[in-house]
Amino acid sequence: MYIVSLTYTASLEHIDDALPAHRDFLDAQFACGHFVAAGPMVPRNGGVIVASNMERARLDAILASDPFARQGLAAYTITEFKATRLAPDLNLPRPEAR
Structure with missing residues (x-):
């Protein structure tokens, strides 16, 4: 699994302009099962994505297609x-046994 931290490098005005396309990107990744959680940081200076079930190179390619990255x-x-531990009702793949 991966924790992806995004730090905005542009004004919130530019972020807000790209937000609809970024949300479409997130929706597509959730639909594919690549992302399991996402949301803005508090305060709103970036965001966080939790990704699962892929190799790092695949994640890098996916993130490169994010409108924020492009x-x-x-x-x-x-x-x-x-x-190694998940909440019982969390709908994620179970971790492999050690």
Whole structure:
């Protein structure tokens, strides 16, 4: 799994202009099962995406297609982790046994 932190590198006016396209991008990734959570940071200086079930190279390619990335509006920091525990009702793939 991955935690993707986006830090805005442009004004909120530019972010808001690109937001509908970014939301379409998110919708498509949720529909494919690539993303499992997403939302803005508080305060609103970026956002967070939780991604699952892919190789890092695939995630990098997906993020490169984000309108925020294509327009140079955000910088991305990616943290990979192995989920060894999940909440019982969370609809995610179960972690592999160690």
